[in-house]
Each structure stands twice: as C-alpha cells, then as structure tokens.
Amino acid sequence: MDAGSGGRTPFPSDGLGAPLVSPPTAPVNSGPRTAAHIASAVDSRRSESYYEVKGTIFGALIEAIDLAQLARLDADSAREEIRDIVNEIIAIKNIVMSISEQEELLDDICNDVLGFGPLEPLLSRDDISDVMVNGSGTVYIEVAGKIQKTGIRFRDNQQLLNICQRIVSQIGRRVDESSPICDARLPDGSRVNAIVPPLAIDGPALTIRKFKKHKLTLDQLVKFGTITVQGGDILKVIGRSRVNTIISGGTGSGKTTLLNCLTQFIDDDERIITCEDAAELQLQQPHVVRLETRPPNLEGEGQVTMRELVRNCLRMRPERIIVGEVRGPEAFDLLQAMNTGHDGSMGTLHANNPREALSRMESMITMGGFSLPSRTIREMICASVDVVIQVARLRDGSRRITHITEVMGMEGEVIITQDLFLYDMMGEDEKGNIIGRHRSTGIGRPRFWDRARYYGEEKRLAIALDAAEAANGPA
Numbered sequence: 001m002d003a004g005s006g007g008r009t010p011f012p013s014d015g016l017g018a019p020l021v022s023p024p025t026a027p028v029n030s031g032p033r034t035a036a037h038i039a040s041a042v043d044s045r046r047s048e049s050y051y052e053v054k055g056t057i058f059g060a061l062i063e064a065i066d067l068a069q070l071a072r073l074d075a076d077s078a079r080e081e082i083r084d085i086v087n088e089i090i091a092i093k094n095i096v097m098s099i100s101e102q103e104e105l106l107d108d109i110c111n112d113v114l115g116f117g118p119l120e121p122l123l124s125r126d127d128i129s130d131v132m133v134n135g136s137g138t139v140y141i142e143v144a145g146k147i148q149k150t151g152i153r154f155r156d157n158q159q160l161l162n163i164c165q166r167i168v169s170q171i172g173r174r175v176d177e178s179s180p181i182c183d184a185r186l187p188d189g190s191r192v193n194a195i196v197p198p199l200a201i202d203g204p205a206l207t208i209r210k211f212k213k214h215k216l217t218l219d220q221l222v223k224f225g226t227i228t229v230q231g232g233d234i235l236k237v238i239g240r241s242r243v244n245t246i247i248s249g250g251t252g253s254g255k256t257t258l259l260n261c262l263t264q265f266i267d268d269d270e271r272i273i274t275c276e277d278a279a280e281l282q283l284q285q286p287h288v289v290r291l292e293t294r295p296p297n298l299e300g301e302g303q304v305t306m307r308e309l310v311r312n313c314l315r316m317r318p319e320r321i322i323v324g325e326v327r328g329p330e331a332f333d334l335l336q337a338m339n340t341g342h343d344g345s346m347g348t349l350h351a352n353n354p355r356e357a358l359s360r361m362e363s364m365i366t367m368g369g370f371s372l373p374s375r376t377i378r379e380m381i382c383a384s385v386d387v388v389i390q391v392a393r394l395r396d397g398s399r400r401i402t403h404i405t406e407v408m409g410m411e412g413e414v415i416i417t418q419d420l421f422l423y424d425m426m427g428e429d430e431k432g433n434i435i436g437r438h439r440s441t442g443i444g445r446p447r448f449w450d451r452a453r454y455y456g457e458e459k460r461l462a463i464a465l466d467a468a469e470a471a472n473g474p475a
Contacts, residue, residue, distance in 0.1 A: 145397015239265030242344030329368025
C-alpha cells in the first residue's frame with residue numbers, strides 16, 4: 001500500500017477476480033435503476049478490504065487538504081478540489097482500479113467530507129420514507145411500508161457520531177456524551193433523532209424520517225387509497241371551513257403528511273403560525289411564521305418549550321395556529337387558542353382512536369399541573385375541537401384514514417362523538433395486503449354544516465355526503 005513499495009495495489013476483489021464494487025445484477029429494491037439505487041446496492045458487496053483502502057486514501061486526504069480553505073468554497077468547487085487530491089493519492093499509492101470503481105470511491109469520499117457519508121445514497125432516494133442506523137454496521141430503511149436491511153455501513157462508530165454531530169450542528173444543536181439525545185432536521189425538512197453513547201449501548205442510533213421531494217397532496221392520498229374521493233372532499237371542506245382539527249394516529253401512520261395536505265386548503269391571505277419540535281411542515285402559503293422549540297444548553301438553561309411557543313403565538317395575531325405534535329401541557333394553550341377566535345387551528349397527537357385522542361388531551365392537561373375538574377377540561381375540549389381525523393398504518397405497510405369523527409358535546413360526564421366516515425377491514429389477499437373499504441355512516445348534516453355554509457362550502461359538503469352514502473353499497 002506504500003508509495004515506496006514499488007508495487008501496484010489491486011483494488012479489493014472477491015477472490016475470483018471480480019471487484020467487490022462492481023454493480024450487482026439487481027438493485028436493493030425493485031424499480032428503476034438509478035445511480036442512488038446502484039450505490040445503495042454496491043455497499044452490500046463491499047468487504048473489509050474496501051474500507052481499508054478507503055481509510056488509507058481518506059487519511060492521506062485529511063493530511064493533504066486545507067480544511068479552512070475548503071470551507072470557503074462552494075459545494076461544487078469543494079468537490080472538484082477533493083477529487084483532484086484523491087486522484088493524486090491513488091496515483092501515488094499505485095492503487096489499481098477501473099474508472100467506474102474510482103468514480104464510486106471518489107463519490108464515497110466526497111460524501112464523507114462534504115455530506116452525510118454513507119447516508120447520501122439513501123437520502124437521494126425518494127422511495128425511502130425512513131432511515132434507521134443502529135450503530136456503525138447496521139442500517140435499515142423503510143420502502144413502501146416495509147422495513148428492510150441494507151448492506152450500507154460506516155467506517156466505525158466515530159464516523160457515525162461525526163455525521164450525527166454534523167447534522168445537528170446545522171441548526172445550532174449538539175449531541176455528545178453530555179447531551180446524548182437530540183432532535184434535529186435536515187436542510188430538506190426531514191426529521192432526525194440521534195441518541196449516542198452512553199445511552200445508546202451499541203453505538204450511536206440515528207433515525208431519519210425522510211420527506212419526499214414532491215409534497216403529497218390530498219388527491220394523491222385518494223389515488224393511493226388512503227381515503228375515498230368523497231372522504232377527500234369532506235376533508236377539503238374541513239380545511240376550507242376553518243374547522244378545528246386534531247389528527248390522531250400511531251408512529252409512522254402519516255399524521256404530518258395528512259396535516260400538510262389539509263394546510264393546502266388554507267387561504268393565502270391568512271396568517272399562519274406553526275409550532276414544532278423540529279420544523280418539518282411544508283406550508284406553501286405566503287404568510288407563514290415558523291417557530292421551533294429549543295433544548296436547554298449544557299448549563300440546563302435557555303430551553304424554550306412547546307407550551308411557551310404556543311402561548312407566544314397568541315401575541316402574534318395569528319389566524320391559524322398549527323402545532324406539529326401535541327404531547328404535553330401545550331394542549332391546554334392550543335384548546336384556549338381554538339376557543340378564542342383562532343378557528344381552523346390544527347395539531348397532531350399519538351392515539352389509537354378518536355376517543356382515546358380526546359382522553360389523551362385531557363391527560364396532558366391534567367399532568368401539566370392544571371388543577372381543573374375533569375368535567376371542566378372535557379367541556380373545554382368539546383368547545384374547542386370540532387373534528388378528530390384518525391390515521392393508521394396497517395400491518396401490510398399501507399396507510400389509511402380510518403375515522404373522520406365529530407365532537408358533538410357532553411352528555412353528563414361523557415364526551416359524545418359522531419363518526420362521519422369509517423374504514424372497515426375485511427380480510428387480506430393472497431399476498432398479505434389488507435382488503436377493506438371506506439364507508440359513510442349516513443350522517444346527513446354534520447355539526448360543522450353551518451360553518452361550511454358560512455364559508456361557501458355547503459354545496460360541496462352536501463354532494464360529498466350524498467355521494468359517500470350512495471357509494472356504500474352492499475357490504
């Protein structure tokens with residue numbers, strides 16, 4: 001491997017003369033073969049020898065390059081500078097490889113220096129919804145609702161930790177032994193969670209919820225079978241008519257995606273303020289103020305909680321307040337906002353059905369230290385929340401809107417709800433895909449009918465309800 005050895009070092013092979021970085025015959029997943037697909041699959045064929053060669057070149061690069069000067073260059077110029085130096089190192093070290101192999105190695109090293117290393121091929125693929133890194137040697141992805149293991153790996157846990165730190169430092173946060181848990185986001189809005197040793201025993205664990213480059217619309221959700229055309233029309237009315245909405249569901253069920261879809265029906269002249277732990281909502285309206293919580297610093301100071309953000313919203317003349325995820329005492333402030341003229345406010349929370357969502361809101365308020373009777377809290381929920389939309393990720397990986405449920409009021413000590421739309425699971429086919437259907441419950445005039453009429457959406461709502469009833473047909 002030494003330049004002074006006089007021999008030329010062959011690129012690592014499988015012992016049969018075939019280079020380990022040759023593209024495999026099929027990509028990791030089915031679909032069109034893109035450079036990213038091939039790069040992802042290539043990693044599954046790489047051996048320890050590949051990483052030794054790469055480590056040698058990478059070490060020589062770090063010694064040869066001026067990192068301060070590199071930081072002043074734009075991305076393309078920096079990439080060219082790195083490529084030139086790496087090509088020189090390969091020539092000096094007498095490493096034998098084909099042009100395609102050299103290009104792959106160059107891309108790999110550029111990704112390590114300028115990007116997110118081995119994650120780059122995965123982040124460039126739009127068919128991946130989640131990337132899960134369990135230590136340096138294990139990377140899983142979720143494609144089409146199914147989790148699959150990749151062959152991608154990091155050089156060691158230190159490289160993975162460096163990439164975690166690079167990601168979180170972009171938004172002024174840190175992750176290390178003194179602050180081992182961090183929520184962050186990528187430049188494209190993808191949500192990131194990192195947890196590192198000593199809390200993560202087997203090395204840093206990095207989880208990325210990827211955002212698609214092209215934002216999903218409600219019409220596309222209809223096309224995917226998440227909801228019917230008629231149900232989609234009802235959701236459009238809910239968005240247009242400034243109905244206070246809670247989106248409930250489990251982890252990975254599509255709550256944020258649906259929230260993004262509903263916000264598309266907010267008028268451009270409305271002032272919208274969003275509050276999130278890690279900013280990921282993609283609102284397209286011109287008048288949007290995005291707020292983000294802040295964790296405490298090393299001294300335990302400077303934290304800004306979700307509750308403080310929501311309370312501050314009320315002083316910013318919002319017309320709609322959108323909370324990315326309600327998980328604590330901010331539930332009280334969101335209900336207050338919904339009940340004091342900020343109609344059409346929205347939020348998401350984790351729950352398995354609409355009634356549980358309302359119970360969770362009550363629990364959040366109680367646990368937040370508010371000494372209010374249960375009946376008073378329930379009355380506040382009834383006066384504030386108009387609709388709960390339940391989304392679910394089914395066991396075959398598909399996502400469905402399973403309930404569109406109205407909050408009707410109180411009967412004694414109990415909150416009364418009314419389902420407008422339901423999803424019935426009826427079995428599964430021979431491939432394990434869930435068979436089911438959406439159906440209307442036949443409610444002729446929902447509680448928000450007058451609100452829809454006020455905003456000129458009465459006709460659309462009537463047509464959608466009639467069509468949904470007619471579409472029910474025999475079970």
